[in-house]
Amino acid sequence: MIFYVLLPFAAVLLVVFQTTLADVLFNGWLTLELSLVVVIYAGFHLDLVKGMIAAFVLGLVFDSVAGAPLGLFAFLYLLADLLAFFVSFRIVSEKLYLVAGFALVCSLLESLALVFLYRFAFEIDLLDDLLFVFIPQALLISILSVGFFYAMRRVEGLMYGETMQSSQRAGAFRISPEA
Amino acid sequence: MFFKNYRTVIFIGVVIVGAIILLSYNLKYDSGTGIVKTLVLEAAAPVQKFFNAAIGSVKGAWMRYIHLVGLEENNRKLKQRIGELEAQLILYREGYLEAERLKALLSVRNNYPHTFQAARVIGKEQAALSKTLWIDKGQAHGLKPGMPVLAPPGLIGRLTDVSWHSAKVLLLIDENSNVDVLIQRTRVQGIARGAGSRGCVVKYISKIQDVKAGDVVVTSGLSNLFPKGLLVGRISAVDSMGGGLFRQIRLVPFADFSALEEVLVLTAALPDAPEGKKKGK
Numbered sequence: 520m521i522f523y524v525l526l527p528f529a530a531v532l533l534v535v536f537q538t539t540l541a542d543v544l545f546n547g548w549l550t551l552e553l554s555l556v557v558v559i560y561a562g563f564h565l566d567l568v569k570g571m572i573a574a575f576v577l578g579l580v581f582d583s584v585a586g587a588p589l590g591l592f593a594f595l596y597l598l599a600d601l602l603a604f605f606v607s608f609r610i611v612s613e614k615l616y617l618v619a620g621f622a623l624v625c626s627l628l629e630s631l632a633l634v635f636l637y638r639f640a641f642e643i644d645l646l647d648d649l650l651f652v653f654i655p656q657a658l659l660i661s662i663l664s665v666g667f668f669y670a671m672r673r674v675e676g677l678m679y680g681e682t683m684q685s686s687q688r689a690g691a692f693r694i695s696p697e698a
Numbered sequence: 699m700f701f702k703n704y705r706t707v708i709f710i711g712v713v714i715v716g717a718i719i720l721l722s723y724n725l726k727y728d729s730g731t732g733i734v735k736t737l738v739l740e741a742a743a744p745v746q747k748f749f750n751a752a753i754g755s756v757k758g759a760w761m762r763y764i765h766l767v768g769l770e771e772n773n774r775k776l777k778q779r780i781g782e783l784e785a786q787l788i789l790y791r792e793g794y795l796e797a798e799r800l801k802a803l804l805s806v807r808n809n810y811p812h813t814f815q816a817a818r819v820i821g822k823e824q825a826a827l828s829k830t831l832w833i834d835k836g837q838a839h840g841l842k843p844g845m846p847v848l849a850p851p852g853l854i855g856r857l858t859d860v861s862w863h864s865a866k867v868l869l870l871i872d873e874n875s876n877v878d879v880l881i882q883r884t885r886v887q888g889i890a891r892g893a894g895s896r897g898c899v900v901k902y903i904s905k906i907q908d909v910k911a912g913d914v915v916v917t918s919g920l921s922n923l924f925p926k927g928l929l930v931g932r933i934s935a936v937d938s939m940g941g942g943l944f945r946q947i948r949l950v951p952f953a954d955f956s957a958l959e960e961v962l963v964l965t966a967a968l969p970d971a972p973e974g975k976k977k978g979k
Contacts, residue, residue, distance in 0.1 A: 531741045539749040543757070568706055571713050578717070590721030597714050640725050671808035 526573060530580040533557065538584055550657045554581050555629065556664045558596045559622055560671060562603020574600035595632055599625050615665045622664035626657035719757040731757050737871055794876035799960055806962055812925065814962040815839050820864065822972055829872040829892065831962060836863045846964040852929025854953045857963065867961065870930065870951050879930050884908045887918050890930055890949055898931060900940060900947040905938050
């Protein structure tokens with residue numbers, strides 16, 4: 520229960536932090552999308568319901584803070600979480616290069632979705648940004664995901680004594696009966 | 699039973715559909731700042747403020763550090779500049795002092811109706827037995843042995859050894875120096891002889907003559923060496939108690955021999971100068 524109580528506050532904290540940090544580091548050039556990394560992590564390590572709720576809340580907060588149409592990132596994050604959830608059956612999160620590759624793909628897919636959505640919904644062409652914004656951003660997220668997964672594994676080790684392997688989590692039991 | 703078994707899947711489906719509906723609604727109607735956005739922004743504002751303050755302070759500290767690094771560099775440059783300016787100031791001060799000295803020399807020059815040759819002191823010999831100066835002008839500049847040498851406010855000695863481009867000045871206080879003088883107030887004549895660090899003594903003034911401490915002594919012009927009226931010094935002590943016919947008189951020259959840097963050599967009397975002043979005895 521505490522997870523659901525703290526989730527909105529943690530989401531606000533994370534999104535504001537990443538926005539401020541990106542502003543300082545990249546001066547508006549790139550978005551430091553730590554929230555996507557967290558969503559991927561949730562897809563890999565949490566049960567489906569918790570992961571989906573976390574993704575939805577993070578998406579809503581990100582939409583609100585970033586000024587995007589409400590529901591845009593909520594929807595994209597839900598898809599990313601769902602994708603991560605199903606991918607986690609096939610790849611183990613301990614292999615960080617796989618995580619990096621998956622994060623890169625997720626970010627690129629998200630960018631492509633944004634390009635298409637803006638093209639058809641607002642008739643705004645974001646294709647020019649693909650090379651100089653979305654690809655560097657995807658690479659950045661890929662690198663960040665490695666650091667984040669590694670750090671979380673160390674935290675889990677400290678908290679639970681040992682890190683839980685993906686193989687232990689993979690399986691239908693991760694679909695939580697509570698909803 | 700169906701809902702119980704698939705409620706997670708149903709929940710996921712509902713969430714996704716809800717997100718799509720939310721997005722579609724917002725895309726179509728552009729609802730602006732809804733209740734969700736308002737709540738999120740309300741919650742995010744203090745967090746944003748906190749992060750901004752934290753990052754601002756870090757940025758400020760960094761900028762101050764950068765500023766300090768710049769300040770250190772600036773400080774180093776300023777110190778270097780101060781050193782250069784101080785050196786320049788010393789040069790200017792030296793120039794000023796030289797100008798003052800030359801002005802004083804010029805006043806001496808103007809006070810006497812003679813032609814002078816200015817010279818710079820290039821060496822000093824202040825040994826026990828010899829009190830001489832070495833100047834940077836010589837025969838090539840018209841100097842000859844015996845010519846009087848002046849410095850503000852009056853006589854300091856005469857030339858002895860003169861080479862092509864330098865000359866030696868025998869100072870008044872040298873033991874070998876003898877100058878015909880007279881007491882300005884009473885016109886009593888005597889001979890001022892060098893006495894080394896004690897200054898000079900005035901000889902051959904009898905005990906019946908009126909001489910007091912403080913009297914000004916000038917050249918008498920009775921020899922061919924020194925023209926009449928050049929300031930020599932002031933009587934500092936008069937002793938009439940000793941045996942003999944003459945007083946023992948001490949004379950302190952006006953010139954400060956330790957601080958001489960430029961001097962004037964009196965080369966000749968001006969053509970229109972009064973006869974009495976052209977030549978001494």
